[in-house]
Amino acid sequence: MTLRVAIVGCGKAAENHVAEIKKLSNVSLIAACDSEPLMAEQFCLRHGVGASYTDFEQLLAEQRPDVVQIATPPQSHADLALTAIENGCHVMVEKPLAESSAVASEVIRYAERNGCKLTVGWTYYFDPVVRSMRERVARGTIGDPVHLDAFLAYDLRGRFGAAVLDDAAHWVHGLRGKLVQNNLDHLLSLVVDFVDHDSAVSNLSAWRATHSPYPDLVDELRLTLAGERICAQIAFSCRARPLGHFFTIVGSKSTLRLNLANQTLTEDSSSRLPGPLGRLACGLDQTRQLASQSFSNLARVIRSDFQALPGLGYLLSAFYRSVERDEDVPIPYAHILRVSTWIDHAVNGIRDAQAVSQ
Template sequence: MRVGIVGCGKIADGHAEQLQTVARAQLVAACDREPLMVEQFAHRWPGVARHTDFAAMVREERLDVVHLATPPDSHVALACAALEMGCHVFVEKPFAPDAKGAARILEAARVTGKRVSVNYLYNFESPALGLRDLLDAGTLGSIVHLETALGYNLAGDYGMAVMSDPMHWVHRLPGKLFHNVLDHVLAKLVVHFDDDFTVQAIGLRRRPASGNEAIDAMPDELRFMLRGGNGVTACGMVSSHARPVAHTLKVYGSRDTVELDYACRTLVRAARQSQPSALGRLFPPWVQASRFGSNALRNVAAFGRYESHYFQCMRVLLEQFYAAIEDNAADPVPHEEILRVARMIDAIVVALEVRA
C-alpha cells in the first residue's frame, strides 16, 4: 500500500521508521505546509516525494493510506478529506479536539467504508499485551479498580517548546497540556468502562510563575477519578513534577492484582502473603524478585530479537492496522473505545473548567 505522511514534525519520524518494517506498506510521500519541514524530512528519508498541498499529494501519489501527524485541531478536516478521497487513515493522538470531532471522523470512515485508527501505541507494549492475555483468561477475575500515572517532563525538548511558546498548538487544545497525553492515559482504561461514567478532576500549577499570562494559566498537575455504571472505578495522575517520570498502571481484580510499568516493560503480580505470621513476611520479597527476574529475561530476549526499541509498540499496532485493511481483520483499536476516550477527555475538561 502506498502511504503518505501529513505533518513533518518530530513524531513523523517515528511513523516513517516503523513503516519501513511493515511489509504491507511503502512510504512514498510527505506533506507539510512549511516547505522547509518537508524538505528536511525528505532529506532524512530519501526517496519520499515532497508536497506542501495535501489534496495534491493524495491525487498525484495515488495514496492508499494517509498518516496524520499534524496538530490535533487539523485532524477532523484532514481525516475526513482523506477518507472521502478513498484513503485509509492512521491518526496521531489526540484523535480529535473533542468527542464531536471524533464522531465525525468515525462516521466518515463508516460512510466511505475505509479504515481509521489512532496511535494508542502503549496498548501494544509487551506488558499491555500480557495484561490482555490475563484478562481474556479471567486470571484477574472481575476488575474492581485501576490506578494509572503518567509523567510529563517539562524540562525535556517538548516541554520546553510548550512552556516557552504561548502560540504552540498545545495551548489551543481544550485541555491544554493534559489534552496532549490524556489519550494515552485513558486508552488503557476504557476497555473496563461502559458509556455510563462520571468524572471528577482537579488541576493545579506547581511551577513558579513565568510572567506570561497564557502560560501561567495552564496547570501542570492533574488528578481525576472515573466511576463507571458497571461499578468499576479508576483514578489517574498526570504529573510534571513527580520523579522518576512515571508511566504505570495497577489493575485490581477480584482474584488477583497486577502492576504494569510501561517504561521498564514489566508486568508483575502483586505480592501476596500466604504463610502465617512472621514467616509469611519473609517470602513475598523473594517471590517478587523472581517475578521481576522473569520480566528481565523476557526483555533480554526481546532485545535479541530487535524488539526492544522505543517504538516497538507502534510497530505492532501498525502491523495490525495494515492487516485490518488487507485481510479485513478487526480494527486494532475499536471505534467505540476511540469515541469513549474522547468523551472522557471532554468530561475531564468540563470538570476542570467548573472547578476553575
C-alpha cells in the first residue's frame, strides 16, 4: 500500500519534511499547497511533485490524499487540520498543534470521531539520543527520577531569528506568546514522559532587560512543573550563547545529561575510588563516554545519517506505520494535551509579567 501525501505550506519546515518523505518506500508525495503561488510552484519543481495549489480545499477535492502534512505558521494549524480530517485525511501537524489547549483538544476529538490519525511535529522527542535516554530510564539504570531540568538557548542571530527581528509582520509576532510559544514544545515534550500526571505549572517568571535588543520578545522564561513525586525546571533564553538544547534527568542512582545540539548522552555516577581519585575517575569516565559517542556520530556523518533533525524521519515513519496498520499513534494524545495546557499557563504568565514590567 502506497500512501498518498500532500504538504500544506512550502517553506523551510516543508523542506525538512520532504527530505524525510523521499526516504520512505511506502509514501508518494502527490501535491503541495501554499498561499503564495510561486512558493508552491517552485517547491513542486524542486521536488518533482505533480500538482501545485493555492487553494487547500481544491487540493483535497481533486487529489484526495490519504495523509496531509501541515507545515504552515501555527495560526493556521487547527483550521487546516480540521478541514483535512473532515475530508477523511490523517494529519501530521508541525508544532504547536494549536494556539490554545482548548483548540488542540477540539482537533484531537474531531480526529478520533472521524477515525483519523493525528500527530504533531515533536522531532526532538524521537532523536536517537532521546530514545536511548528513555530506554535507560525504563531499565532502571538511574533508579527513580527525582528531578528534571530542560534548557533551550535560542540564537536570535541565526537565520530564523534574524527574520523574526527584521520583520514586524512576521507570524511569530502574531502569537500570544511570541517566540516562546513557538518553541516551548521542544522543552516540554522532553519532560512529559517523566513528570507526574498531576504536574502543573507552580512557578513562572518571564524577564526582559530594560534595554533589550529584542523588542516585543522576552529575554528569558523560567517555569517549574511540580507534581506529587517529581519537579521539572524549564528555561528558555534568547541571550545565552552558543545555541544549545539540554536535558538532565537526576535519578536516585545516577544522572543522565543529554545534549541535543551535539547528539550526546552521558551518565554521571559515583566512583568507588576514594577522595581525589574518585573525582578524577568520574571526569575520565565522562571523557570516555563523550569520545565514544563522538566516534559514533562521526560514523553517522560518513553514512549521511547525521541530520539537523534526526528524529523527524523516525516520527514520520512511525506515524505512517500507525496509519497503514491502524496502530497507536507515536505520540499519545494525552501527552499533546498536557503540553498544550502547560503552554497556555506559560503564555498567560508571559503576558502578565510583561504587563507588570511595563
